[in-house]
Amino acid sequence: MAPVPPSAPVRILRAAAWTCVSAAGAASVAVLAWSRGEPVSALWMVVAAACVFAVAYRFHSAWLMARVLALDELRATPAQVRADGRDFVRTNRWVVFGHHFAAIAGPGPLVGPVLASQFGYLPGLLWILIGAVFGGAVHDSVVLFCSVRRGARSLGQMVRDEVGAFPGLVALVSVTAISVILLAVLALVVVNALAESPWGVLTIAATMPIALAMGVALRPGGYGRGRLRWVTAAGVAGLLLAVWAGRFIGGTPLEGVLTLRGTTLAWWIMGYGMAASIVPVWLLLAPRDYLSTFLKIGTIAALGVAIVVLGPHLRMPAVTRFVDGSGPVFAGPVFPFCFITIACGAVSGFHAIVASGTTPKLLAREADIRTVGYGAMLAEMCVGVMAVVAACSMPPGEYFAINMKGDAAAVAQHLTALGFAVTPADMAAVASGVGEKTMMGRAGGAPTFALGMAQMLAGVFRGGTALAVWYHFAIMFEALFILTTIDAGTRVGRFLVQDLLGLAWRPLGNTGSVAGSVGATALFVGAWGWFLYQGVVDPLGGINSLWPIFGVANQLLAVIALALGTTVLIKMGRARHLWVTLLPLAWLLAVTMTAGWMKIFSADPRLGFLSAAAAATSRRQALNAQVDAAVTASFLLLVAVVVVSSARVWWLLLAGRRAPDLREEPFVPARTADQTS
Numbered sequence: 001m002a003p004v005p006p007s008a009p010v011r012i013l014r015a016a017a018w019t020c021v022s023a024a025g026a027a028s029v030a031v032l033a034w035s036r037g038e039p040v041s042a043l044w045m046v047v048a049a050a051c052v053f054a055v056a057y058r059f060h061s062a063w064l065m066a067r068v069l070a071l072d073e074l075r076a077t078p079a080q081v082r083a084d085g086r087d088f089v090r091t092n093r094w095v096v097f098g099h100h101f102a103a104i105a106g107p108g109p110l111v112g113p114v115l116a117s118q119f120g121y122l123p124g125l126l127w128i129l130i131g132a133v134f135g136g137a138v139h140d141s142v143v144l145f146c147s148v149r150r151g152a153r154s155l156g157q158m159v160r161d162e163v164g165a166f167p168g169l170v171a172l173v174s175v176t177a178i179s180v181i182l183l184a185v186l187a188l189v190v191v192n193a194l195a196e197s198p199w200g201v202l203t204i205a206a207t208m209p210i211a212l213a214m215g216v217a218l219r220p221g222g223y224g225r226g227r228l229r230w231v232t233a234a235g236v237a238g239l240l241l242a243v244w245a246g247r248f249i250g251g252t253p254l255e256g257v258l259t260l261r262g263t264t265l266a267w268w269i270m271g272y273g274m275a276a277s278i279v280p281v282w283l284l285l286a287p288r289d290y291l292s293t294f295l296k297i298g299t300i301a302a303l304g305v306a307i308v309v310l311g312p313h314l315r316m317p318a319v320t321r322f323v324d325g326s327g328p329v330f331a332g333p334v335f336p337f338c339f340i341t342i343a344c345g346a347v348s349g350f351h352a353i354v355a356s357g358t359t360p361k362l363l364a365r366e367a368d369i370r371t372v373g374y375g376a377m378l379a380e381m382c383v384g385v386m387a388v389v390a391a392c393s394m395p396p397g398e399y400f401a402i403n404m405k406g407d408a409a410a411v412a413q414h415l416t417a418l419g420f421a422v423t424p425a426d427m428a429a430v431a432s433g434v435g436e437k438t439m440m441g442r443a444g445g446a447p448t449f450a451l452g453m454a455q456m457l458a459g460v461f462r463g464g465t466a467l468a469v470w471y472h473f474a475i476m477f478e479a480l481f482i483l484t485t486i487d488a489g490t491r492v493g494r495f496l497v498q499d500l501l502g503l504a505w506r507p508l509g510n511t512g513s514v515a516g517s518v519g520a521t522a523l524f525v526g527a528w529g530w531f532l533y534q535g536v537v538d539p540l541g542g543i544n545s546l547w548p549i550f551g552v553a554n555q556l557l558a559v560i561a562l563a564l565g566t567t568v569l570i571k572m573g574r575a576r577h578l579w580v581t582l583l584p585l586a587w588l589l590a591v592t593m594t595a596g597w598m599k600i601f602s603a604d605p606r607l608g609f610l611s612a613a614a615a616a617t618s619r620r621q622a623l624n625a626q627v628d629a630a631v632t633a634s635f636l637l638l639v640a641v642v643v644v645s646s647a648r649v650w651w652l653l654l655a656g657r658r659a660p661d662l663r664e665e666p667f668v669p670a671r672t673a674d675q676t677s
Contacts, residue, residue, distance in 0.1 A: 018055065018058070018059075021051050021054055021055060022051065022055055024047060024051050025047070025048050025050075025051025025052055025055065028044045028045070028047040028048035028051065029048050029125075029126075029129070031044050032044050032045065032048065032121070032122060032125065032318065033122060033126075033318065035318060036318065039313040039314075040313060040314045040318075041311050041312070041313055041314070042307050042311070042312045042313065042314050042389045042392070042393050043307060043308060043311050045121075045125060045307075045314075045385055045388065045389055046304055046307050046308065046385070046389075048125075048129065048385075049129070049381065049382050049385040050382075052129050052132075052133065052378075052381070053378050053381065053382060056133045056137065056378060057374065057375060057378055060133060060137075061137065061141075061370050061374040061375075062370075064137075064138065064141060064374070064580070065141070065367075065369065065370045065374075067577070068569070068574060068577045068580055069141070069142070069145045069369070070572075071145070071366040071367055071369060071370075072366055073365065073366065073367055073670070074669055074670055075366055075667060075668070075669070075670060076668040076669060076670040076671070077090075077148055077360075077363045077364060077365065077366060077670070078148060078151050078152040078360060078361055078363075078665075079091065079152075079360075079361055079362055079363055079364060080364070080668075080670060080671060081151070081665070081668050082151065082152070082361075084512060085280060085282075086280045086281065086512070087280075087281055087358075087361050087511055087512075088152070088361045088362075089280070089281055089282045089286075089361070089362060090362070090364045091282070091286060091362040091363075091364060092228055092364070093363075093364065093365070093368040093371050093372065094228075094290075094371075095228070095286055095287070095290045095362075096286075096359060096362045096363055096364075096368060096372050097293070097371055097372050097375065097376060098286075098289055098290030098291070098292070098293035098294075099285065099286045099289035099290055099293075099358065099359065099362065099488070100289075100354065100355075100359045100372050100373070100376045101289075101293050101296070101297075101376040101379055101380070102288075102289035102290070102292045102293050102296065102484035102485075102488070103289060103354045103358065103359070103484060103485055103487075103488030103489070104140070104344065104348065104350065104351045104354055104376060104377070104380060104485070105296060105344065105376075105379075105380050105383060105481060105484075105485070106186055106344060106350070106481065106482050106485035107186060107189050107344075107445075107446070107478070107481070107482050107485075108342070108343035108344025108345055108348055108350075108384075108554075109344050109345040109380045109381075109383040109384040109387060110383065110387050110445070110446065110449050110478055110481060111387070111444060111445025111446050111448075111449060112341050112342040112343045112344065112345050112384070112387075112445070112551075113128065113342055113345050113384045113385075113387040113388045113391065114387050114388075114390065114391040114445035114446075114448045114449050114452075115329055115330060115341050115403070115445045116337075116338045116341045116342050117316055117388060117391040117392050117399065118320065118322050118327040118328070118329040118330070118399075118400070118403075119319065119320055119322055119323050119327070119334045119338055120316060120317050120318050120319040120320045120323070121314055121316050121317075121318060121388055121392040122318040122319055123319065123323070123334050123338045124338060124342055124345075124384075124388050125385065125388055127338060127339055127342055127345075127346050128342060128345045128346050128381055128384040128385055128388070129381065129385075130346075131339070131342075131345075131346030131347050131584075132345070132346045132347070132377055132378060132380070132381035132384070133378070133381075134583065134584060135346055135347035135558075135584040135587070135588070136344075136346050136347035136348065136351070136377045136380070136381070137373070137374045137377040137378060138565075138580055138581065138584060139347055139351065139352065139377075139558055139561055139562055139565070139581075139584065140351045140352075140355050140373045140374065140376070140377045141369055141370070141373035141374045141377075142561075142562075142565035142568075142569075142580075142581060143155065143351070143352045143355040143356055143373075143561045143564070143565065144355040144356070144359060144360060144363075144369050144372065144373040145366075145369055145373070146158055146356070146564065146565065146568050147355060147356040147359075147360040148360045148363060148366060148369065149664045149665065150663060150664060150665055151665045152356075152360040152361045153356065154172075154175070154353070154356050154357060154492075154495050154496055154499055155171065155175050155352050155353060155356045155557075155560065155561060155564065156168060156169075156171045156172025156173075156174075156175050156176070156496065156499055157172070157499055158356065158564055158663075159171035159172070159560065159563075159564050159642060159646075160172065161663040162564060162567050162568060162571070162649075162662075162663055163563075163564070163567055163642070163645055163646050163649050164645055164649070166645070167641060167642050167645035167646065169503070170638050170641050170642055170645075171560050171638075171642050172496065172499055172500055173500070173638070174556070174557075174560065174635065174638040174639060174642070175353060175496060175557060175560065176493070176496045176497065176500060177635075178349070178553045178554070178556065178557055178635065179350075179353055179489065179492070179493050179496060179528075180493070180524070180527045180528045180531070181528075181531070181546050181549070181550065181553055182350055182489070182550065182553065182554060183273075183486055183489045183490065183493065183528040184528040184529075184531035184532045184535065184546075185546075185547060185550045186482050186485055186486050186489070187266070187269050187270075187273075187486055187528065187529075187532045188532055188535050188536070188547075189444075189446065189478075189479075189482050190265070190269060190479050190482050190483050190486065191262050191265045191266055191269065191532070191536055192262070192444075192446075193446060193475055193476075193478055193479035193482075194260070194265055194476075194479050195260065195261065195262045195265060196259055196260075197259075197472070197475060197476065197479075198246070198249050198250070198254065198255050198257075198258035198259045199246035199247055199249065199250075199472055199473075199476055200246070200472075200475060200476035200479050200480075201258045201259075201260060201265075202242065202245070202246045202249060202254070202258050203239075203242045203243050203246045203476055203480070204476070204479060204480055204483060205258075206238070206239070206242035207239060207242070207288055207291060207292060207480070208272070208284070208288065210235050210238040210239060210242075210288075210291060211235070211284055211287040211288030211291055212283060212284060212287075213235075213238075214231050214232075214234075214235045214287040214290075214291065215282050215283040215284060215286070215287040216283070217231045217234075218231055218282070218287070219282055219283075232290075232294075235287070235291050235294075236291070236294050239291055239294065239295060243295070243473070243476075246476070247469060247472075247473075262536040262537075263533065263536055263537060266529070266532050266533050266536050267533075269483070269486065269532070270525050270529040270532070272483075272486075272487065273486055273487060273490035273521075273525050273528075273529075274490075274521055274522070274525050276288075276487035276488075276490060276491060277487075277490045277491040277493075277494045277517070277521040277524075277525070278494075278514075278517055278518055278521055281358065281361070281362065281491070284487075285358065285487055285488060285491060286362065288484070288487070289484050289487070289488065292480055292481075292484045295477065295480060296383075296477075296480070296481055297379065299477055300382060300383050300386050302457065303386050303389075303390070303453055303456060303457065304382075304386065305460070306456040306457050306459065306460045307386075307389060307456060309459075309460050310456060310459045310460065312389075312393040312456060312459075313393065314389075314392045314393055315392065315393060315394065315395050315396055316391070316392035316396050316399065317396075325337075325604075325607070328400055328403075328404050328414070328415070328418070329400065329403045329404065329443070330606075331602075331604055331606035331607040332595075332598065332607055335591075335594070336590070336591040336592070336594045336595040336598075337551075337595060339555075339591045340551040340552060340555060340591060340592070340595045341551055342384065343551055343554055343555070344380060344384075344554075345380065345381065345383070345384025345387070346381070346384065347555070347558055347584065347588065348554055348555070348557075348558060349553075349554050349555055349556060349557020349558035349559070349560070349561060350485070350489070350554055350557060351377070351558075352557055352558060352560070352561035353489070353492045353493075353496070353557065354488055354489070354492060355373060356492075357488070357491065357492030357495055357496075358488050358491055358492055359372060359373075365670070386453075387449055389452070390448070390449050390451075390452025390453050390456070391448055391449065391452055393452060393455075393456070394448075394451065394452050394455065395420075395422070396420045397415055397416075397420040397421055397422030397426070398422060398426070398427070398430060398439075398451075399448060400415050400418075400420055400422075401415060401422050401427050401439070401440050402427075402439050402440065402441075402442050402443070402447055402448050402451070403442070403443045403444075403445070403448060404440075404441065404443065405441045405443055406441065408424045408427065408438075408440045408441075409424055411440060411441070412424050412427070424440070427439050427440045430451070433467045433468065434451065434454060434467055434468050434471035434472075435468035435471070435472065436471075439451070446475070446478050447475075449474065449478065450471050450474035450475050450477075450478065451471060451474075453470065453474045453477075454467055454468075454470035454471035454473075454474050455467065457470040457474075458470045490521070490524060490525060490528075493521075493524040493525075493528075494511075494517060494520045494521045494524055495511060495520075496524070497520040497521075497523050497524045498510070498511055498516060498517070498520045501516075501520065508520075531546065546627070546628065546631065548599070548609070548628050549599070549628055549631055549632050549635070551595070552592055552595050552596050552599060552632060552635070553632075553635055555588055555591065555592045555595075556592050556596075556635055556636070556639045558584075558588050559585065559588050559589055559592060559639055559642075559643060560639060560642050560643075562581050562582075562584055562585035562588065563585060563642060563643050563646040563647075564646070565581040565585075566578060566581045566582055566585060566646065566650065567646050567649055567650065567653075568662070569581060570650055570653045570654065570660070571653065571660040571661070571662040572660075572662065573660070575654065589643065592636075592639070593636065593640075596632050596633075596635070596636045597636075599628075599629075599632055600629045600632055600633060609625045609626070609628045609629035609632065610625070610626075610629050612625040613625035613626045613629070
């Protein structure tokens with residue numbers, strides 16, 4: 001029976017309500033953009049993010065799914081057609097949302113906006129709001145759609161099928177190599193966050209048996225008949241208990257057991273990555289990511305409530321003098337490095353390997369792409385906005401002192417000369433308040449976000465040690481945020497390695513083979529694990545030597561994904577909608593190629609690898625800079641090959657000189673009985 005259309009008065013009321021929401025969002029952005037010198041409440045940012053989320057999800061996502069992608073409710077997904085109880089498992093949409101959000105929301109939306117705040121709050125905020133809607137949400141949704149229609153194939157496989165064998169091989173090699181670097185960087189962030197932190201280790205370790213219990217409890221009866229609700233309630237209660245208990249282990253025998261060195265944590269993280277990649281997805285990966293999402297979104301929601309209650313003012317200017325590239329936190333002008341640094345907060349290539357890896361193997365219905373692909377990206381947008389608030393609501397002197405390396409007195413003197421007054425005594429008081437020995441030189445963005453978050457939460461939930469408790473909670477929260485990216489990334493990496501091995505000998509590409517899965521996982525974990533371990537034991541070695549290319553490499557993946565999406569839209573006969581993928585593709589191509597060129601050839605040793613090698617004081621530092629230059633150039637060349645090959649295919653298709661050979665899986669009707677949604 002067709003739905004009854006709403007009456008005219010109802011339509012008028014709805015239109016008026018959405019007009020008010022749109023106006024509130026526009027007014028909030030206008031206040032933030034036009035304020036110069038006078039105090040501005042951070043609440044405007046919260047209102048802007050909420051309005052953009054609501055309007056984009058209600059209208060833009062609906063148009064994208066119906067008019068551009070044309071989702072088909074009657075079409076079976078790979079989770080239904082290829083169900084194997086291991087990798088392909090029909091799963092409730094909210095569990096898939098939890099897995100997908102947990103997998104894509106790594107350090108980017110937390111630390112990227114924090115670091116980019118050296119340009120002021122406005123450039124980062126605008127890019128997060130605009131980029132997440134027209135870049136990230138489109139990117140994630142299109143890649144997820146393409147993979148679902150192609151039997152959950154990986155990004156590299158889809159490029160091979162739709163563009164050609166050679167560019168497909170180039171894409172597969174590029175995606176695999178970049179994934180190794182990305183996961184090693186993420187793992188090192190987790191190690192640094194959890195080293196000497198028994199509270200964090202206890203909480204994160206507790207999520208694993210809780211997730212296993214949830215997976216076992218949900219498996220026999222599926223997700224229907226209320227089972228998901230009570231299992232979720234029990235899992236969340238167990239997680240909150242672990243978070244609460246962690247603060248009391250100080251001074252107990254458990255403190256010594258759970259206070260782990262960096263090398264020990266590195267081995268444990270590698271072991272966890274192996275397990276999460278090999279065991280059935282319903283047993284550990286999906287329930288743990290789903291569980292972690294409650295803590296992630298709950299904490300960000302609590303931060304939003306704290307902003308509403310406290311109404312903190314933004315102390316960082318809207319735009320600082322450092323847009324010219326002279327910033328003390330990192331070198332490089334606002335274009336392109338604001339957009340490279342923010343990464344996952346707006347658009348991220350890493351999302352493409354998740355959207356073409358684990359997530360399409362779990363979706364029960366094509367309609368869930370809207371909730372999972374588009375909705376999760378907008379949720380990550382909100383995380384990025386909260387990170388901007390956390391960084392920009394603290395005194396600028398504190399912000400820069402935390403993120404600058406060097407002698408405390410020299411840093412304070414330099415910042416005071418720049419107009420951001422701060423003294424070593426001020427920073428010592430900050431460190432004492434959060435229970436740390438020092439807060440100066442704690443670069444990387446994570447400590448800054450933790451401090452800003454702790455200051456706001458402590459302002460609402462007061463207590464004698466509230467600031468220190470919330471600070472260490474935030475550090476644990478960041479580690480949990482990132483670890484859920486590593487487990488999904490490793491499982492996706494296993495698929496990528498098997499895709500490559502399958503080109504040499506087809507049986508090696510069989511993801512259903514236990515031996516093949518274990519072997520491919522060992523190879524992939526061995527690759528990123530080696531870089532991780534060397535980075536832990538040697539400050540100049542391992543992944544530390546490749547860290548500077550993290551941002552560029554991540555965004556290059558998004559360029560490959562959007563090139564694929566454009567190819568698919570042309571073959572689907574959606575040429576009139578090409579701007580949907582072409583605009584973000586053109587922007588990201590300009591951003592990444594400019595950033596890559598500057599990272600290699602800039603005359604500023606703080607920015608350019610070759611100039612840094614020439615100015616290096618040791619042979620080791622010079623070699624690392626030269627390696628960075630070579631790797632960056634290689635990635636730029638490989639991605640250029642994929643984009644040029646794709647553009648050639650576009651021209652042939654649009655000129656009618658090539659048949660639109662769309663490589664979708666044959667249509668299989670969906671089963672009507674479905675308890676997963």
